[in-house]
Amino acid sequence: MSATLVITRAGPLATIQDEGRLGMLAHGISASGAMDRGAYRLAGKLAGNGAGGVEITMAGLDFRVEGGSCRLGFAGGAFTIRHNGNLVAWPGALNLAAGDLVAITPGPDGNYGYLRFDCDIDVPVLMGSRSTSSRVRLGGFEGRALRAGDRIGLVPSSLGTGPANLNAVPPNDGPIRIVWGLHAELFSPSVRERLITSSFGISNRLDRMGVRLDDPDGVFADATSLSLVSDAIVPGDIQILGDGTPTVLMRDHQPTGGYPRIATVISADLDRFAQMRPGSPVAFASVTVEHAHRLLRGTT
Numbered sequence: 001m002s003a004t005l006v007i008t009r010a011g012p013l014a015t016i017q018d019e020g021r022l023g024m025l026a027h028g029i030s031a032s033g034a035m036d037r038g039a040y041r042l043a044g045k046l047a048g049n050g051a052g053g054v055e056i057t058m059a060g061l062d063f064r065v066e067g068g069s070c071r072l073g074f075a076g077g078a079f080t081i082r083h084n085g086n087l088v089a090w091p092g093a094l095n096l097a098a099g100d101l102v103a104i105t106p107g108p109d110g111n112y113g114y115l116r117f118d119c120d121i122d123v124p125v126l127m128g129s130r131s132t133s134s135r136v137r138l139g140g141f142e143g144r145a146l147r148a149g150d151r152i153g154l155v156p157s158s159l160g161t162g163p164a165n166l167n168a169v170p171p172n173d174g175p176i177r178i179v180w181g182l183h184a185e186l187f188s189p190s191v192r193e194r195l196i197t198s199s200f201g202i203s204n205r206l207d208r209m210g211v212r213l214d215d216p217d218g219v220f221a222d223a224t225s226l227s228l229v230s231d232a233i234v235p236g237d238i239q240i241l242g243d244g245t246p247t248v249l250m251r252d253h254q255p256t257g258g259y260p261r262i263a264t265v266i267s268a269d270l271d272r273f274a275q276m277r278p279g280s281p282v283a284f285a286s287v288t289v290e291h292a293h294r295l296l297r298g299t300t
Contacts, residue, residue: 002119003068007150011059016121016140018052021129025232028255032131035208035251036271039076040114046093047073048118050157052130056113060104069097070154071118077110077275110275122153135252175285177269179292181237183260194219195262196284204278208252212245213282220244230256236265250274268295
């Protein structure tokens, strides 16, 4: 199948993403890619796994099918979706034809939703990825967020596997699990203990680069401005800024950083963390690297 979509309303920071631009960090380019990879993959399986997808943020997105036909899969968070004005269950899938209207508006949970198709999104593959890195205007649709009036082409996929009927798996709702980071020893044992016994909050200062945390218990209130030799960063690193603000670095993180990273959110929990809305409480729990690896492999 193939189709053309016309964006009629775009919430802030709606972008084209995929699994990410992997292997480029040594060249100063972070991977980008879907903030919630599990939801991105689920939407793809529901649609038929065409290459690339649209990542929407809390404000949602509306579009019209201008020509052709396609299958749409959608997942991530809990949004409200209407097809030609009719409410549809989220997550799920739809067969779309020319003239169809799709409207997605905020629901009760989640920051990011994903729209995947049984077709490939027709944008250039740059450095092995269709992902948008909006901070450097690289990839995606002209290197930027989508806006009303944009026309997105969908072309037959060489990778599609056919749709699957899947149900979203409820995420673990316990503490966000971490492993101790490269600079953990720069913090006193009491500060490290308070990181996993205190409650933090998701602030309203969040984007694809990072999520700043509210620290009501003042765990890092006495942190000094440590100037370190910059070294590589990975998604999930908890960086303590010079003013003591803890920040969890996300998919569009800078390649290197000179602030200390006390810990790293494990890969198995990073999707869940990305979906936590401002005002949500956050608790952390430490695990070993070996345990984190087993969780990632699904063996525990």
